[in-house]
Amino acid sequence: MSVTLTLHTQPEVPLEAECLSPDRLATLDQAGIAALPVLHGNRNMTVGDFFSVDGGKDLTVRIIGDLGRVKHVATGMSGGHLIIDGNIGSHLGLGMSGGEITVTGHAGDWVGPEMGGGRIVVRGDAGHMVGSAYRGSKVGMRGGEIIVHGRIGNEAGNGMRRGMIAVAADSGDFTGVNMIAGSIFVLGRLGARSGAGMKRGTIVSLHDAEVLPTYSYAACYHPVFLRHYLLRLRQLGLPVEEAHLGGRYRRWSGDSVELNRGEILLFAG
Amino acid sequence: MGDNIKIIENATCTFCGCVCDDMHLTVDLDEKKITKAKNACVLGRAWFAQHGIPDYPQATIGGKEASVEDAVEEAAQILAEAKFPIIYGLSDTTCEAQRHAVAIADLIHGCIDTTTSVCHGPSGIAFQGVGESTATLGEVKNRADFIMYWGGNPAESHPRHFTRYAVTTKGLYTPNGKKDRTVVLVDVRKTPSAPVADIFLSVKPGRDFELAWALRALVKGRKLDPSIEQVTGVSLATLEDLVDRMKNCRYGVLFFGMGLTMTRGRHFNSGAVLALTTDLNEFTHFVAKPVRGHGNVTGADNVLSWQTGYPFGVNFSRGFPRFNPGEFTTVDTLARGDADAALIIASDPASNFPRKAIEHLGAIPVIALDTKQTQTTNLARVAFITATYGINTAGTVYRMDDVPITLRKAFDSPYPTDEEILTAIRRRVQALCGGPAVPLRKVS
Ligand code: SF4
Numbered sequence: 034m035s036v037t038l039t040l041h042t043q044p045e046v047p048l049e050a051e052c053l054s055p056d057r058l059a060t061l062d063q064a065g066i067a068a069l070p071v072l073h074g075n076r077n078m079t080v081g082d083f084f085s086v087d088g089g090k091d092l093t094v095r096i097i098g099d100l101g102r103v104k105h106v107a108t109g110m111s112g113g114h115l116i117i118d119g120n121i122g123s124h125l126g127l128g129m130s131g132g133e134i135t136v137t138g139h140a141g142d143w144v145g146p147e148m149g150g151g152r153i154v155v156r157g158d159a160g161h162m163v164g165s166a167y168r169g170s171k172v173g174m175r176g177g178e179i180i181v182h183g184r185i186g187n188e189a190g191n192g193m194r195r196g197m198i199a200v201a202a203d204s205g206d207f208t209g210v211n212m213i214a215g216s217i218f219v220l221g222r223l224g225a226r227s228g229a230g231m232k233r234g235t236i237v238s239l240h241d242a243e244v245l246p247t248y249s250y251a252a253c254y255h256p257v258f259l260r261h262y263l264l265r266l267r268q269l270g271l272p273v274e275e276a277h278l279g280g281r282y283r284r285w286s287g288d289s290v291e292l293n294r295g296e297i298l299l300f301a302g
Numbered sequence: 303m304g305d306n307i308k309i310i311e312n313a314t315c316t317f318c319g320c321v322c323d324d325m326h327l328t329v330d331l332d333e334k335k336i337t338k339a340k341n342a343c344v345l346g347r348a349w350f351a352q353h354g355i356p357d358y359p360q361a362t363i364g365g366k367e368a369s370v371e372d373a374v375e376e377a378a379q380i381l382a383e384a385k386f387p388i389i390y391g392l393s394d395t396t397c398e399a400q401r402h403a404v405a406i407a408d409l410i411h412g413c414i415d416t417t418t419s420v421c422h423g424p425s426g427i428a429f430q431g432v433g434e435s436t437a438t439l440g441e442v443k444n445r446a447d448f449i450m451y452w453g454g455n456p457a458e459s460h461p462r463h464f465t466r467y468a469v470t471t472k473g474l475y476t477p478n479g480k481k482d483r484t485v486v487l488v489d490v491r492k493t494p495s496a497p498v499a500d501i502f503l504s505v506k507p508g509r510d511f512e513l514a515w516a517l518r519a520l521v522k523g524r525k526l527d528p529s530i531e532q533v534t535g536v537s538l539a540t541l542e543d544l545v546d547r548m549k550n551c552r553y554g555v556l557f558f559g560m561g562l563t564m565t566r567g568r569h570f571n572s573g574a575v576l577a578l579t580t581d582l583n584e585f586t587h588f589v590a591k592p593v594r595g596h597g598n599v600t601g602a603d604n605v606l607s608w609q610t611g612y613p614f615g616v617n618f619s620r621g622f623p624r625f626n627p628g629e630f631t632t633v634d635t636l637a638r639g640d641a642d643a644a645l646i647i648a649s650d651p652a653s654n655f656p657r658k659a660i661e662h663l664g665a666i667p668v669i670a671l672d673t674k675q676t677q678t679t680n681l682a683r684v685a686f687i688t689a690t691y692g693i694n695t696a697g698t699v700y701r702m703d704d705v706p707i708t709l710r711k712a713f714d715s716p717y718p719t720d721e722e723i724l725t726a727i728r729r730r731v732q733a734l735c736g737g738p739a740v741p742l743r744k745v746s
Contacts, residue, residue, distance in 0.1 A: 045385065045642065046385045046386035046640055046641075046642055047386065047619075047640050049619070049620075072619060072620065073385060074384075074385030074386040074411075074619060074642070075385055075386065075410070075411030075412065075618075075619045076385055102640075123629060142628060142629070161628065167626075168427060168430060168431070168625060168626065168627070169430045169431070169625070206566070206567070207567075207570060210570065225566070226511060226512075226567065226570070229511075229515065229570065245512065245515055246512055246515065246516050246519070246526055246527065246529075246530050246533055246534075247515050247516070247518070247519045247524065247526075249525075249527075289519055289522070289524040290515060290518045290519050290522060290524070290577075290581075
């Protein structure tokens, strides 16, 4: 029987609930889940103080309510399916390694920071630092997929090493900053200074964009691999049009202050 | 002027981050006024002249006069009860007081943040991400032959920076002062600092990052397109000449200000000039320093760093320090409505924060310490008027180059010091929260 948690009391201050991860809930019954510890500001509370719990011992978990103040959900998640019916606060899926998270509303900052695997799908917008490295850490997302159907904020994929971030709408400034490798697809407009300090990796946008002076123009061509990626993104429900699949892309290589092995591909029609 | 005159040599001005410690103060002890401040700049003179003994109640609760003891009790109760208390300010008080503020944050498992988060916080993030090649201002004075100011106007904000530390001053290896130095100024418009510069680069607003990135590319020997002029407003030839001078100087210094850290790009702007400095060390000795505003904002960074490991935006909810600007910085915790109590020390966020943050500040219990009545003390549930650091209290402050400097007291104030109030709050909070019994330094 799947697990459903419904928010009955809105937290007054940020609530840190890293225990809300399907693989951890799967071993517990209703009472066990309700007794799990959460941190309400600086006070120790339990899941039951904020959520009514229905069901137990299942890898599919649905959480219903506006969880905009609830942070660190699904920290280190390794499997199962978590559906968040509403908004979610920051640090969703921190360091997750497997499974899938679906958010029907908007997500806060730090979606999937330093994640290693699995998939996060956000139907609304996501905040800053999607798939990023934490401050003081060099490596961000190491694998997995983050799909955002709305917009994302600044510094998505900061220090990203592997994996994919795909965004249906626009991205903020410094998308793919300090990227080590991996792929970022922005179907809308790319924010300013994207790819600054990038070593390797691919940033794609379906619109033209201003690139940094340390990038050099290479060619306008049709990259074969892109068609496969874009078809997959279309399958995942992102608005990829026919023209994008077979179109030509301007390739900029950089960042020359770093390795210069990265690329920004901008749709040219 | 009365007869009861005291002269204080080598006093310290705490008005700006230069923290000049060569003040020669004439104090009228009867009038409780500083009548003359030799060596001070125009800002310093105004700072010393404005301080007398104000006529405010020492403490208020809900706007009504109260005893300091009652106010301390009320403050401690508020902080101990709060689930997400925040502490903010701290840049205009002594390190001794700042220390107690950190201890309180630790005891109440709250957030602690300083005005750094709204000035050079981005530099704090950049230091962590990029690293810092640094020097004291004494070294700059004696050795530097290439000085660059980026996004700052020291002639108006730090008037003695040129004469005492970096431009006209004569040092061991710069015996001819300005003649031995090349001075470069980068800004979006000609400020009163511009006349001092040998080279002035007028960068297009919001294009500092591109400019720094272009300089990095040139330092690394990469090719740049001449279209860089359309992007940054500075021609490729000028940039090439500048890079040539930077690489060939004996000792270069890059001072950067809020024009860089608070414009689009923020910590990446700071990070770009720090990385540029690192790159230049392949060729010569180069250092970078932020030009800090408030008298002891550098001390706040130092105290927080040595006690928590991080310079600002620190949270203790879990009992150990966590650092995350944007999450634990005060503007954000207020604007998002996270904080449920605030302790504000020597700062006036109610007058200079974004509207949403001020609204939330008005909706939660606030405890404020300041030397005068401000918008923050006016909206505070508990307010303390305290003695002014460097004028009525001794103590330690850090100059912008992280050098600690001792303050000398000019005259006594009937008001308690920040340190005394914070010590009292700390003791009471400790009793209420049951924190570890840390031996407290006796305050005179
Ligand atoms: S430069 Fe700053 S510290 Fe020095 S006297 Fe002027 S205001 Fe005071």
